Amino acid sequence: MPILFPRPSTIFDPPTTLDHFLSSPIKFFTRHVHRLFIFLRAPPALLPHNKPAIRVICISDTHNDTQDIPPGDLLIHAGDLTNNGTVLELQAQIDWLKSLPHMHKVVICGNHDSFFDPASRLEEDAAKTLSWGEIQYLENSSVALTFPSHGNRRLVIYGAPQIPRCGGSNFAFQYQRDEDRWTGTIPPETDVLVTHPPPKYHLDLPAGLGCAYLLQEVWRIRPTLHIFGHVHSGHGKEPVFWDEEQRIYERLCVRKDRGVVLDLIDVWGWLDVWKLVCHGVGAVLWTRVWGGDSSGSLMVNAALSYRSTGKLRNPAQVVEI
Structure with a gap:
């Protein structure tokens, strides 16, 4: 019978999606939301004006x-x-x-x-x-x-x-x-x-x-x-933006893995996730809608x-x- 969720062979291999979610739903959600905001935001300006790349x-x-x-x-x-x-x-x-x-x-x-x-x-x-x-x-x-x-x-x-x-x-x-x-x-x-x-x-x-x-x-x-x-x-x-959204993301990543039950009742943890979402939405609007600096x-x-x-x-x- 095929193994639907193969386990990583070493600590240097990524966990399965299921393992990541079960170990910490808050960190699982944090990681994917942060990636979404990175995708949606205007990329950082790496090229100096009027200079060849x-x-x-x-x-x-x-x-x-x-x-x-x-x-x-x-x-x-x-x-x-x-x-x-x-x-x-x-x-x-x-x-x-x-x-x-x-x-x-x-x-x-x-x-x-x-x-x-x-x-x-x-x-x-x-x-x-x-x-x-x-x-x-x-x-x-x-x-x-x-x-x-x-x-x-x-x-x-x-x-x-x-x-x-x-x-x-x-x-x-x-x-x-x-x-x-x-x-x-x-x-x-x-x-x-x-x-x-x-x-x-x-x-x-x-x-x-x-x-x-x-x-x-x-x-x-x-x-x-x-x-x-x-x-x-x-x-x-x-891309990294050195702003409050990134600070909150890193703070949430530091959390200990506490499993599904303890994560789901962690009001303060989910409040931090909400702050991440608010700052992320604000950053996307600032760069994509209002043309702000990225x-x-x-x-x-x-x-x-x-x-x-x-x-x-x-x-x-x-x-x-």
Whole structure:
């Protein structure tokens, strides 16, 4: 007999629709209403006036594999180039990236890229080095890139690899989930932020595998574009608007899963949902009917790996800024 609601195989796979609803109807409703408002609202204005767009190609979580990558001006890889983080694996991925025709290329590492963290580096790789060519590797650092064919436009890109602990003793740059490794670390002039983990609850799973402290820091910086990976099932794009609707959404996501009965009688929880709806409707009317400003940012989960299959089945994400 077929299984109508197959269970996720790992914590990195999304729950079934039924499981999500039964664990918390309030959070289930919150997630879908928020997505509806994102769809209905005018998208954030990412392009400067009278300037040619810079085409950014976003990829992540290639795990030793390769696939066809669209052309563009800037290629960004948000980590997990490899499975085991050996120099041999890393150099093969770097050589593939070097062969691509993009004008600028930026890379950070992920938790699987063990070589970059001295605490997780394999002993046999201790004295080895990597050949990057013209690729910019960022590790809690920034680079300012100029695009001569785009009116000498300049983008400041900041990259950081640290990630909430997710297993493996040989994983790179892990920290305890309740440890703040982000506050005050990102330069305010950052245009494009590249991290390996997502900010919590954005292109993340309902369980919240992303980082809450990273989310707080992104609220402070509000970069034009934030690229990440790690949670393969979160692949896609999400506009963010840094307003009260988003604050309420994130507050509701933090709630504990209490089941159907306790959620249905939670008056204060449903009051928050009503506030979410009111602010969302107001934002849609403001941008779509009254022509108000639609300022915001774009988040991109660029994981090419499809869920936990180990196969690159997700397409590269293309953004114009």
